[in-house]
Amino acid sequence: MIIEAATATDGIHEADLQHRPTAKMRTRGACPTLAAPMPTGDGLLVRLRPAGGALTPSQLATLARSAAAHGNGILEITARGNLQIRGLRAESVEKLAADIDAAGITVPNGPAIEISPLHGIDPQETSDPAAMEMALRSALRDLIASPRLAPKLSIVIDGGGAFGLSALSADIRIVALSPTDWLVAINGDGETATRLATGPTAAAISVVDEILNLLVTLGQGRRARDIDPALLRPRFPAVDNLRPPPSPAVTMPLSGLHRLADGITLLGVRPEFGQMRANDLTALLERASALGATAIRLAPGRGFFLIGLPADRVAAVQTAAAGYGFSAQDGETSEHIAACSGAGACGSAFYETRSLARRVLAAAPVLFDGSLTLHLSGCAKGCAHARPALTLTGTAEGYDLILNGLAAGQPDERIAGGRIDFAIERLARSIEDNRGAGESAAACLTRLGATGVSKALRQE
Numbered sequence: 001m002i003i004e005a006a007t008a009t010d011g012i013h014e015a016d017l018q019h020r021p022t023a024k025m026r027t028r029g030a031c032p033t034l035a036a037p038m039p040t041g042d043g044l045l046v047r048l049r050p051a052g053g054a055l056t057p058s059q060l061a062t063l064a065r066s067a068a069a070h071g072n073g074i075l076e077i078t079a080r081g082n083l084q085i086r087g088l089r090a091e092s093v094e095k096l097a098a099d100i101d102a103a104g105i106t107v108p109n110g111p112a113i114e115i116s117p118l119h120g121i122d123p124q125e126t127s128d129p130a131a132m133e134m135a136l137r138s139a140l141r142d143l144i145a146s147p148r149l150a151p152k153l154s155i156v157i158d159g160g161g162a163f164g165l166s167a168l169s170a171d172i173r174i175v176a177l178s179p180t181d182w183l184v185a186i187n188g189d190g191e192t193a194t195r196l197a198t199g200p201t202a203a204a205i206s207v208v209d210e211i212l213n214l215l216v217t218l219g220q221g222r223r224a225r226d227i228d229p230a231l232l233r234p235r236f237p238a239v240d241n242l243r244p245p246p247s248p249a250v251t252m253p254l255s256g257l258h259r260l261a262d263g264i265t266l267l268g269v270r271p272e273f274g275q276m277r278a279n280d281l282t283a284l285l286e287r288a289s290a291l292g293a294t295a296i297r298l299a300p301g302r303g304f305f306l307i308g309l310p311a312d313r314v315a316a317v318q319t320a321a322a323g324y325g326f327s328a329q330d331g332e333t334s335e336h337i338a339a340c341s342g343a344g345a346c347g348s349a350f351y352e353t354r355s356l357a358r359r360v361l362a363a364a365p366v367l368f369d370g371s372l373t374l375h376l377s378g379c380a381k382g383c384a385h386a387r388p389a390l391t392l393t394g395t396a397e398g399y400d401l402i403l404n405g406l407a408a409g410q411p412d413e414r415i416a417g418g419r420i421d422f423a424i425e426r427l428a429r430s431i432e433d434n435r436g437a438g439e440s441a442a443a444c445l446t447r448l449g450a451t452g453v454s455k456a457l458r459q460e
Contacts, residue, residue, distance in 0.1 A: 349378025350394030382407030
């Protein structure tokens with residue numbers, strides 16, 4: 001059912017609705033690299049993954065200044081911990097690349113290989129994923145660079161430790177079981193991936209070699225999900241018997257102050273909804289460097305870790321971060337919102353996701369008890385969040401509400417554009433009125449179901 005279209009007095013937010021896609025929706029099959037930037041609603045987009053996700057404050061500041069000089073000054077950190085620079089032009093991409101080279105930033109070729117953000121500094125790490133990445137790239141250099149591999153093919157190397165990558169889905173997962181042995185799995189996260197084989201580094205690389213060759217043989221752009229399980233069993237006889245490796249019961253959150261087992265201090269920082277302006281980032285980095293920060297690690301979850309701050313200076317950086325639009329405190333409610341770039345930054349988006357996010361935070365705090373993620377997706381591609389969530393997908397008519405699903409899923413309710421604020425308020429009121437003692441927002445919505453939620457949204 002579509003909630004009735006609003007009149008001019010119903011509080012339509014023109015900023016949400018003024019940017020409408022006019023071009024055909026792009027698929028998510030492309031990966032916007034320096035060599036192949038992606039056209040978006042605000043120019044060209046480039047996605048970078050520096051080697052190991054590691055940068056110095058000076059290097060990241062250089063990227064920020066370059067983004068301002070050659071793009072529109074907007075940078076983003078993705079859910080997988082990659083850096084995006086927006087608003088570039090065809091003639092300015094080469095200038096950005098030159099600045100990257102001059103700063104000594106290495107961006108490896110081929111599909112992204114994502115490793116634990118605290119690699120090499122976390123004493124709880126099971127094994128060094130950076131060493132495994134180097135060995136993998138050395139042994140399979142030509143294969144990894146093959147143009148027959150899908151541009152968005154993903155490889156995760158999880159060395160374990162305080163900030164593991166078990167929640168990160170990938171085509172190929174390499175997980176440390178011990179200082180010498182690794183598990184190789186495909187198509188999923190730490191729980192859902194199909195486990196193929198275990199063994200020392202050389203054996204693990206051999207398995208990856210076989211999987212990549214199989215993908216090349218299957219044809220251009222194939223992903224791990226396209227591999228027929230019948231092809232796996234003859235090659236990997238242990239496929240039906242391997243159990244998932246144990247994962248820590250609690251993993252380190254991103255934002256806030258953390259101390260590793262050996263006393264090293266970390267400060268996790270998240271730009272609001274993953275997006276930041278170059279001048280704000282530069283100012284924060286200058287302040288953090290002056291107070292002792294020496295290194296940066298990009299991290300899944302749309303943020304980064306500042307490393308090297310003396311413990312007694314962390315509070316000053318946290319205060320500065322808040323002033324520049326960053327969250328550096330654990331428990332911020334905005335961490336429970338996954339928002340894509342939205343209208344004005346992406347030609348496919350139907351509404352301004354960040355504007356709506358701020359209104360939802362103010363109008364419906366009951367949603368943010370930590371039990372669910374609110375996914376604000378400008379269109380059905382769902383770029384910001386690939387897992388089921390409470391989702392609002394932009395459409396030509398307004399919004400699709402999916403209670404627990406993906407952006408392209410079947411809507412549980414359709415909401416006309418001018419009624420979105422009313423719908424959010426009614427949804428929050430419904431939870432407040434119906435939630436039992438100790439019941440979470442997610443559990444309440446599940447119990448109410450589509451029928452109960454639909455009834456609440458139609459009430460005046």
